[in-house]
Amino acid sequence: MSSVVERATDGPPPAARPRRRPAAVAQGVLLGLGLVLLIGGFAVIAVSYRPYSIPTASMAPTLQAQDTVLARKTDGSDVRRGDVVIFRDQAWGGELMVKRVVAVGGDTVAVVEGDRRLTVNGTPVDEPYLAGTGAQGASFSVEVPPGRLFLLGDNRLGSLDSRVHLETDGGTVPTTEVEARVEATVLPFGRAGLLTGTSAFEALGGQRPAAPGPLEPAFWASVAGAAVILVTTAVGGVAGLARRRRRTA
Secondary structure, eight states: OOOOOOOOOOOOOOOOOOOOOHHHHHHHHHHHHHHHHHHHHHHHHHHHEEEEEOOSSTTTTTSOTTOEEEEEEOOSTTOOTTOEEEEEOGGGTSOEEEEEEEEETTOEEEEOTTTOOEEETTEEOOOTTOSTTOOOOSOEEEEOOTTEEEEEOSSTTSOOSGGGGTTTGGGOEEGGGEEEEEEEEEESGGGOEEOOOOOTTGGGOSSOOOOOOSHHHHHHHHHHHHHHHHHHHHHHHHHHHHHHHHHHO
16 A cells, blocks of 8 residues: 655745734733723722712702712611711602711700700711701701611701601601712712711711722722823824834835
8 A cells, every 4th residue: 555645845934923012012901901990990880879960959058959979879777977868768758869867776866945056965066068057947856766867958948858757757767768878979060079078976976987989999990091091092103103104214
């Protein structure tokens, strides 16, 4: 039996694959990093936060009517005194509302005759966020049951809040009715910014303010990612143009 032997034909060797320039590799790495930061930051915000439109001036001057805010989703278990929250309570008509938490379960919240200041557990609370004179309306005293909240608007003369619903559960709202905690204003751009926490309730001790959410680092990660992509693309375009000019020179 004879065997067939194939002979290699003479011809040019296969062309070697061009090696990528270090600059091109670096550009690809930077673009990838920028995309990760940009998309990752937006993903964190989209998953953890929800936009809301403020319908009235009951939270002025902290929030104005028609402001658009970002609020971090919560089940209400981590809500603290001083937090501005979005909630919906059927006893209040089932409408979505935004108010400030001034007392939590176990607190006694009151406004008494005399200086008309808000007190919590007998301690007067200085409220620098109030609109105008901060008039509190009629006097009241409520012991907040466990698992419930007492909420007031910062515009005490123009807010329908726990004071209006004293006949129903002492004006308190279940923590489970809280949907989100407001952390920033995004529109209009002139008012955009993080909602700063308040130290008004620090003298009461006990509860510590809730830790800030990931909104700020996620926002800056997205900004950094966008900046990396823009700068890298611009530098790559300039470098490519320079190479083309050198070839044609």
